[in-house]
Amino acid sequence: MMEKLIFTKSVAGRKEDYLPELDLPAVDISELLPPQLKRGERPHIPELSEIDVVRHYTRLSRLNYGVDTGFYPLGSCTMKYNPKINEDAANLPGFSQLHPYQPEEYTQGALELMYTTQQYLAEIAGMDAFTLQPAAGAHGEFTGLLIIMAHHAARGDHKRTKVIVPDSSHGTNPATAALCGCSIVQIPSNEDGSVNLEALRAAVGEDTAALMLTNPSTLGLFETQILEIARIVHEAGGLLYYDGANMNAIMGYARPGDMGFDVVHLNLHKTFSTPHGGGGPGSGPVGVKAFLEPYLPKPVVARKEENGTYYLDYDRPHSIGKVKAFYGNFGVVVKAYTYLIMMGREGLKEVSEKAVLNANYLMSLLSPTYHQPFSGPCKHEFIITPKTLKETGIHTMDIAKRLIDYGFHPPTVYFPLIVEEALMIEPTETENKETLDEFAKTLLKIAEEAKVNPGLLQEAPHITPVSRLDEAAAARKPVLRWRPGSGE
Amino acid sequence: MHYLPHTPEQVDAMLKSIGVQSTDELFRDIPESIRLKQPLSLPQGLSENAAWRNLQELAGKNKHAGQYICFLGAGAYEHYQPRAVSHLLSRSEFYTAYTPYQPEISQGTLQAIFEYQTMICELTGMDAANASVYDGATALAEASLMAAEATRRNQMLVSSAIHPEYRATMETYLHGRGISLELTPYWGGLTCQDALGKKINKEVAAVVIQYPNFFGSIENLQQFAEIAHAAGALLIVCADPVSLGVLESPGKLGADIVVGEGQSLGLPLSFGGPYLGFMAAKEKYMRRLPGRIVGKTVDRLGREGFVLTLQAREQHIRREKASSNICSNQALCALSATLYLSLLGPGGLEQVGNQCLQKSHYAKTLLSKIEGVTIPFQVPTFKEFVVKTEESPESINRRLWEAGILGGLDLGRYYPELTNHILLCVTEVRTKEEIDKLARVWGDNV
Numbered sequence: 001m002m003e004k005l006i007f008t009k010s011v012a013g014r015k016e017d018y019l020p021e022l023d024l025p026a027v028d029i030s031e032l033l034p035p036q037l038k039r040g041e042r043p044h045i046p047e048l049s050e051i052d053v054v055r056h057y058t059r060l061s062r063l064n065y066g067v068d069t070g071f072y073p074l075g076s077c078t079m080k081y082n083p084k085i086n087e088d089a090a091n092l093p094g095f096s097q098l099h100p101y102q103p104e105e106y107t108q109g110a111l112e113l114m115y116t117t118q119q120y121l122a123e124i125a126g127m128d129a130f131t132l133q134p135a136a137g138a139h140g141e142f143t144g145l146l147i148i149m150a151h152h153a154a155r156g157d158h159k160r161t162k163v164i165v166p167d168s169s170h171g172t173n174p175a176t177a178a179l180c181g182c183s184i185v186q187i188p189s190n191e192d193g194s195v196n197l198e199a200l201r202a203a204v205g206e207d208t209a210a211l212m213l214t215n216p217s218t219l220g221l222f223e224t225q226i227l228e229i230a231r232i233v234h235e236a237g238g239l240l241y242y243d244g245a246n247m248n249a250i251m252g253y254a255r256p257g258d259m260g261f262d263v264v265h266l267n268l269h270k271t272f273s274t275p276h277g278g279g280g281p282g283s284g285p286v287g288v289k290a291f292l293e294p295y296l297p298k299p300v301v302a303r304k305e306e307n308g309t310y311y312l313d314y315d316r317p318h319s320i321g322k323v324k325a326f327y328g329n330f331g332v333v334v335k336a337y338t339y340l341i342m343m344g345r346e347g348l349k350e351v352s353e354k355a356v357l358n359a360n361y362l363m364s365l366l367s368p369t370y371h372q373p374f375s376g377p378c379k380h381e382f383i384i385t386p387k388t389l390k391e392t393g394i395h396t397m398d399i400a401k402r403l404i405d406y407g408f409h410p411p412t413v414y415f416p417l418i419v420e421e422a423l424m425i426e427p428t429e430t431e432n433k434e435t436l437d438e439f440a441k442t443l444l445k446i447a448e449e450a451k452v453n454p455g456l457l458q459e460a461p462h463i464t465p466v467s468r469l470d471e472a473a474a475a476r477k478p479v480l481r482w483r484p485g486s487g488e
Numbered sequence: 489m490h491y492l493p494h495t496p497e498q499v500d501a502m503l504k505s506i507g508v509q510s511t512d513e514l515f516r517d518i519p520e521s522i523r524l525k526q527p528l529s530l531p532q533g534l535s536e537n538a539a540w541r542n543l544q545e546l547a548g549k550n551k552h553a554g555q556y557i558c559f560l561g562a563g564a565y566e567h568y569q570p571r572a573v574s575h576l577l578s579r580s581e582f583y584t585a586y587t588p589y590q591p592e593i594s595q596g597t598l599q600a601i602f603e604y605q606t607m608i609c610e611l612t613g614m615d616a617a618n619a620s621v622y623d624g625a626t627a628l629a630e631a632s633l634m635a636a637e638a639t640r641r642n643q644m645l646v647s648s649a650i651h652p653e654y655r656a657t658m659e660t661y662l663h664g665r666g667i668s669l670e671l672t673p674y675w676g677g678l679t680c681q682d683a684l685g686k687k688i689n690k691e692v693a694a695v696v697i698q699y700p701n702f703f704g705s706i707e708n709l710q711q712f713a714e715i716a717h718a719a720g721a722l723l724i725v726c727a728d729p730v731s732l733g734v735l736e737s738p739g740k741l742g743a744d745i746v747v748g749e750g751q752s753l754g755l756p757l758s759f760g761g762p763y764l765g766f767m768a769a770k771e772k773y774m775r776r777l778p779g780r781i782v783g784k785t786v787d788r789l790g791r792e793g794f795v796l797t798l799q800a801r802e803q804h805i806r807r808e809k810a811s812s813n814i815c816s817n818q819a820l821c822a823l824s825a826t827l828y829l830s831l832l833g834p835g836g837l838e839q840v841g842n843q844c845l846q847k848s849h850y851a852k853t854l855l856s857k858i859e860g861v862t863i864p865f866q867v868p869t870f871k872e873f874v875v876k877t878e879e880s881p882e883s884i885n886r887r888l889w890e891a892g893i894l895g896g897l898d899l900g901r902y903y904p905e906l907t908n909h910i911l912l913c914v915t916e917v918r919t920k921e922e923i924d925k926l927a928r929v930w931g932d933n934v
Contacts, residue, residue, distance in 0.1 A: 002792065005606075015836060016833070017836070017839075018568060018836060022847075024847065032845045032846070034868060036708075036736070038734065038736060039732070043732065043737070044610050045829045045833060046830050046833060047834065048830060061576075064582060064593070065581070065590075066583070066584030067580075067584040067585075069581055082583075085539065089540075091574075094547025094550040095547050096552075097756060099566075100564050100760030101560055101897055102560065102894065106889075109545075109548065110546075110550050120530055124528060135622035135762070137815065141813065171802075171806075174807040175807060175808060178809070179664060181663075181664035181665055182664075183808075222517040224517055224519055252527065253523060254523055258522050276585065277585075277821075278582055278583070278586070278600075278819040278823065279816060280819045322653055323661075324623050325563060325651070325657060326564070329622075330759040332761075340530075341534050341542060342534055344531055347490060347533040353511045354494060356511070356514045357502055360502075363506075377513070404590070410590055432498075467789065471799075474784070479783055480615075481609045
């Protein structure tokens with residue numbers, strides 16, 4: 001059952017009073033607000049009692065699927081379990097009720113937490129300095145690329161306006177380059193999914209600002225030629241940008257800084273177990289090698305050697321400026337810090353070990369039935385396609401939707417774009433063997449169903465309050481809001 | 489180890505299924521020369537109990553707004569959040585979900601965002617809203633990019649009475665696109681209409697005004713809309729949403745794009761984030777909005793439901809031609825604002841707005857009676873206002889702090905000409921007694 005819109009449940013005059021009576025002498029409103037600035041018509045937001053609101057949104061929550069609901073093998077998104085202590089930590093009043101403009105002497109705990117997180121992330125990524133200011137991975141990319149551009153500009157090298165990305169890259173990479181005023185050079189991948197070095201050599205030149213790469217790649221494969229790639233880009237005068245979306249696969253095993261990357265972003269909401277919240281808030285800290293440190297956005301959280309106190313350093317003449325107000329999504333950083341101190345050095349390595357183990361195990365269970373475009377080992381995610389089911393007329397989307405009927409969230413579909421009919425699966429380290437076995441069994445069963453009764457898949461899902469929705473109609477005639485008087 | 493469920497026997501069985509001897513073999517593709525030879529230089533992991541003690545210790549080193557009477561605002565505000573908000577937000581079906589790419593099992597998030605979009609449109613007087621961006625500052629930056637694209641012009645005419653950190657963020661965003669940012673002065677606490685009128689030209693894509701502005705003064709938007717539109721430019725308004733329960737909607741006064749910081753809608757201070765950037769526009773600009781947008785549609789049986797829509801604007805489809813690079817937004821913060829508005833209703837929101845007006849006015853009047861304190865800007869203000877002092881802001885704030893009061897923002901930090909000026913904030917949560925105490929301690933400096 002779907003839920004009616006909250007606006008249609010509103011009853012004029014019904015209300016809850018959360019405020020006490022005004023406890024001081026009231027002044028006539030016309031003395032405080034000129035009539036032309038006073039609101040004429042009240043906004044049509046709902047008039048409901050608390051129980052109405054609680055029931056409405058509780059019911060909506062039940063139409064949702066989260067990691068706590070079930071297995072969420074969404075490739076490249078790293079939907080791992082989010083420990084409950086993380087939530088409690090961010091809600092401690094000493095963190096949640098802290099004003100960003102309070103004097104530094106009364107925010108030492110928060111600054112220490114941020115400083116320590118920066119240090120830990122730098123160690124994990126093999127970089128020299130970090131900023132926590134970016135609010136999401138894509139925001140981190142923007143920050144990182146601006147740092148690279150500032151570096152070129154400081155050397156008087158204004159020709160470097162081209163950003164190279166492999167054709168398997170995340171859509172955010174090209175969009176970010178455009179946002180920074182750069183143009184994109186896309187290079188093809190080899191048959192085995194690795195970067196085509198010939199194409200890279202042909203693409204670099206005196207106009208190369210950067211190469212943006214994730215390693216392991218979006219195909220779930222470690223780019224073994226990375227040192228050669230770094231050499232080619234650096235010799236051409238460009239810098240190497242690391243998209244940290246896949247960091248969950250290599251913590252404690254390898255570091256982008258040691259591979260030749262100059263700038264990285266990490267997604268705290270992926271690798272460091274801060275929940276995705278239905279699409280945010282995230283956090284995308286950016287790490288740099290020492291020579292790029294002067295360009296970090298300001299302020300930078302720093303520590304005074306003489307007395308061990310922490311402060312916000314605004315005195316940074318070469319900084320790219322600010323990428324958002326204040327200091328970043330601090331509440332998200334608290335959650336990541338909690339995770340970091342609980343996992344520690346061995347724990348983080350074991351996270352990657354088990355994430356990779358789970359992915360390879362799941363791939364081993366599926367590979368006899370589903371086509372596997374690249375041979376292993378994979379890292380924390382892998383790609384399969386229903387190529388073997390081609391004659392059934394079944395597409396990737398049909399398999400994804402049928403999984404819903406069996407209680408699973410579908411994997412990422414049709415990404416990366418270079419693999420036809422891709423299903424991109426990332427089990428993460430927090431799932432147990434029983435879940436992976438059950439998931440594999442279900443995918444094998446669906447392959448059987450495809451042969452016997454393809455219609456069952458094509459009309460899936462069957463158990464949800466709505467089935468496949470008409471996205472084309474939604475875009476053609478957009479209805480983006482409810483209007484008063486429109487009823488339902 | 490925490491959150492890793494495998495038993496040694498299971499690991500063996502899994503390795504066998506894969507056909508390798510050890511997990512190390514699964515990392516054989518990482519070249520020897522870049523493989524980490526030693527453990528990460530980090531402390532050992534802590535038990536949950538030990539981690540909790542560490543967190544409490546760090547939180548305890550901070551003095552927070554719950555312990556002190558807070559008169560500090562300047563872009564981050566202490567408003568009352570009904571207790572039901574956090575209870576509903578802690579439903580893990582909401583907070584552990586991903587971006588709703590699979591609409592059949594994400595109708596909860598999708599419908600909540602549709603309701604959020606509607607409420608933002610209602611508050612701002614706009615036709616379409618997105619599902620949020622990172623914060624007020626980035627919302628303003630994104631709106632500027634939108635206006636530049638829509639008008640094919642490359643200059644922003646920006647009031648200097650806009651939050652300085654928002655202006656700084658805009659500069660960072662606009663720089664790469666070759667769009668310049670021209671500041672226009674304030675006079676008497678309000679954006680100077682004459683100066684703006686003289687500065688506007690056919691290169692200006694948008695006039696950018698904050699409402700109420702950084703000094704808390706309520707700008708007369710209509711006059712700026714007229715100036716902007718006469719020159720073929722748009723009016724972008726950065727509004728405090730909580731003020732829109734009592735202030736006329738920017739849409740009614742001629743705004744084309746309205747953005748703002750949604751933290752006022754019941755989100756905690758959280759040392760500056762996560763906050764909520766909201767963004768709404770007139771229908772004409774709907775397809776230029778960045779980021780996620782939810783739309784209503786039907787399934788094959790004609791049942792109504794919600795999907796992410798207009799995705800052709802977005803980075804994962806359109807790549808370098810996308811309207812922005814935004815991917816993750818602030819969905820859970822948007823849900824929080826939706827809950828806040830649903831619980832308060834139009835009456836509750838108006839009440840919050842009225843009490844902000846009344847209480848800040850009361851504080852302003854009381855402080856103005858203190859010797860050495862004057863009110864430099866004699867204009868209508870909402871919940872913040874500026875006072876000029878003879879004593880240094882630092883000295884006053886220190887005295888206040890000792891009495892358990894978190895004082896205002898030293899404006900000299902951002903506006904050199906406003907040395908010895910303090911920006912104070914009085915929201916509905918402050919009581920008469922607390923305001924009286926502020927005045928008493930402030931005035932008692934002999």
